[in-house]
Amino acid sequence: MYDILFWFFSIAMLVCGLLVIANRNPVASALFLVLLFVFLAGLFVLLEAFFIAAIQVLVYAGAIMVLFLFVIMLLDIKASERRKFRALGVVGGIAVAVAFVWELVIILTRPLKPLATGGDELSGGLEQVVKPLFANYMLPFEVTALLLLVAMIGVVLLSKRELK
Amino acid sequence: MMSLYAIQLECLISIWGILILLVDAFKPIPNKRTVGYLAAGFVAVALLYSFAMQPVPDTFFHGMFRLDPFALYFKRLFLLALAAVLLMAAEFSPRIESGVAEFYALLMFCAVGMLLIASVNDFILLFVSLELVTITFYVLASYLRRQIPSLEAGTKYLILGALSSGFTVYGIAYIFGTTGTTNFDKLAEILNSQTGPPASAFIFGMLLVLTGLGFKIASVPFQVWAPDVYQGAPTPVTAFLAVGSKAAGFALLLRVLYTGLLPVSLSWNALIAVLAGATLLYGNLGAIPQHNIKRLLGYSSIGHAGYMLMGVAAVNALGAGAVLFYLGQYAFTNLCAFLAIIAVTAATGSDEIPSFSGLGKRSPILGLALFLSMMSLAGIPPLSGFFGKFQLFAAVVQRAQTDSKYYVLAAIGAVAVVISLYFYLGVGRAIYLQEAEDATPIVVSKPMRFGLVVCMVAMIGIGIFQRPLVHASIMAAKVFSLH
Structure with missing residues (x-):
């Protein structure tokens, strides 16, 4: 199932x-x-x-x-609208995509021996998400706040209709 | 409390940035130039203060954050770059139509990301602070949104940057999936305890992370964005990309390769060496036909990423120290060049190389500053660029003692230096040998003059008395267990 x-x-x-x-x-x-x-x-x-x-x-x-x-x-x-694609772009894009998938197939069909066992037990609910977020990962969490501030300022500046 | 001590510089700069935003929203200061000079002065004080900070052997925030000599070295470098870029932004402010205060604030938030990058010891923090830097640059590059080149620069940087971030985070997922940790120290422990080569999925993840970092430092084959973005972005932003963003990329590259992945990267240095060679040739050959100074410096920055990758590929203590030294002197050199370019373009309104002709007569100080920085970039003694390149070549040659293939890399580097002389001297020729069509003198403001003199003194001073910076870079490189 x-x-x-x-x-x-x-x-x-x-x-x-x-x-x-x-x-x-x-x-x-x-x-x-x-x-x-x-x-x-x-x-x-x-x-x-x-x-x-x-x-x-x-x-x-x-x-x-x-x-x-x-x-x-x-x-x-x-x-x-329907765009014309450049032949080089199409061929190159497909070639890169095929190479990437091929690489993935090679990697994932090999036995995936984990380098380490264990790690944190991942299960369930709110607590398992929130506790690490505010304890172990507090610094990145705070930096995200600054990141959002920057994104907000950027959007307002770049989309303002009047420049002044 | 110790944790707060560790992130005090980051806190200081972000609070100052937010203050600028708030003051401008409620009590706008009419003269935006003064605000810029004030901000630059404040950052300069923070830079001086950072020399009073001592490295701490512990990690902070559950092993995420380090305040070792390496981190402090880069923090000082980023603060220096920020102070100079804010000075440039103040000079540049009349050409920004709206949001000058936000421009200063965004530069500061971007620098906060770089300061964090200097201390990163965990992939999660790496990703978040890298995004803080990159997303701020998307906004900054397209800041002059009435000008098509600036919008083009922003869009190109956004699309390629988002793609490279995708690669990075995908790679981190593989590394976490195979090892169960994102912490660099734990990663090194796991890899060291391992016998035989690590799982191919792990290598795949490592290569994806390297792809993302390769984009940041503009190394081949992830360099296509650099010339367009360098040309189109507002000049202070270009300077920050060239000095700050590049140094941040190398800080991460060194930290990731030499701590977390050291056992693996010892067997993967051939890849870095090939990338270094390709980057050297692409950057220096591509720069030859350029006639826009910012575009030329874009190609030149690709070339210099190649020189520094030579030091990374050497995987020895000499190489790591040489990369750090090179970044330090490269900051002064590039900042000097961009300061001069901003002053000239403010007067002439053009950044094509012919508009720099006769600069030596129009403004002796600008002419000298631009000439010296070009010569330092080319690596002509006694300027600092020469000694930087000397150390990098020494590191590669030392490596070649055990692995003779490295002589090829050193040879490619030497060829690149010769090629680069041609186009750097081309700029020098315009400055001193060609006559200006319009010979009116260019006025240079006092703060600008101060910035130029500091950079010139540093370029010549580091070139002749290398010891202090060499000492600092070697101390910083000692955090890695290399020989």
Whole structure:
């Protein structure tokens, strides 16, 4: 059952991801991204990371993507036009992608001997996320605050209509 | 309390940045130039204060943060760069249409990320502080948003930067997945206790992390962004990219390769050596046909990443010390060049090399400053660039004693130096030998003059009395267990 669900969620995610970039209509792209986040949440549930799964749906699929859709609709972005691709770009891109996948296949088919056993027991709920966040990882957490401040200032500056 | 002692410089600079933002929002100071000079002065005081700080052997924040001599060396370097860049930003401020105070504040937040990078001892903190630096640069590069080149620079940096961040975090996931830790010390412990080569998934993760860092230092094959972004970004931002961002990339590269991954990187140095050779040739050959000084310095910065990668590839104590020394003197040299460029472009409005012709007559101090920095970049004695290159070559030759393939790398480096003489001297020729069309003298403000004199004295001083900086760089490189 576990395996079936894992493969279902993973393949569904890949399909959604492909549809996000292959779609010409930005609204459809965004909706496929929402779907992708829901399947990702499914994977988290399989890992018994229930809290992260819930956050994934609430924050990403809920809040952020709704905001995204609002922006797309307010700006009234039309479906992007069909572009001509340069042959070199297409061939090069496919070659790099194939090389990367090939590399991944080699790596992941070898026996994956972990260098170390153990590590923190990953299970479940709120406590396992929050405790490390505010104890071990406090400094990166605080730095993220500065990062968000910078992002906020940047967005306001670059999108202001009037320069003055 | 000790933890607070460790991050006091970061706190100081971020609080000062936030203060600038708040004061500008509630009680704006009409003369934005003064704010810039004040900010630069404050950072200069913080720089002086940092010399009173002592290294601490412990780690802080659960092993995430180090305050060793290596960290302090880089913190001083970043504060120096920040002070000079703020001075440049003050001179540049009349050309920024809106948000001058935010410009200063963003530069300071960016420097906070760099200060953290100097002390990083854990992949999580590495990623967060790297993003703090990179995301700030996305905004800073596209700051002159009415000018198409600036927007182009910002967009290119955003797309390639996001891609490289993706690689980094993907690599970190593999490293964590195979070892169960993100801490550099624990990682080294696990790798040392291991017999036989580590899992291929681990190597894959390491290579992905190196890809992300290669982007930061603009090494081949991740260098395509550098010339365009250097040319399009506002000049103070270009200077900060060339001095701060590059040093941050090397700080991370050295820290990751020589602490966490040392057992593995000993067998992977051939890769770095190949990258170094390719980067040297690409940067120096690409610079030849350039006629825009900022673009030329973009290619030159790729070339210099190549020289420093030579030192990284040597994997010996001499090499690590040489990279640190090189970054130190490179900061003074590049800052001097960019200070002069800002003063000239403020008067002429152009950064094409022909507009620098006759600069020696129009403003003797600017002409001399730009000429000296070009000569130092080319590595002509007795300027500091010469001794920097000398040390890097010495490290590679020492390595070649045991592995003769390294002589090839040294030879490529020598060829690159000869090539680079051509285009650096081209700028020198414009300054002193060509006549200016418009020979009106260029006025240089007092703070600018001060900055130029400090950088010039440092370039000549470090070139002749190398001992203090060599001593500092060797002390800093001692934190790695290299021979």
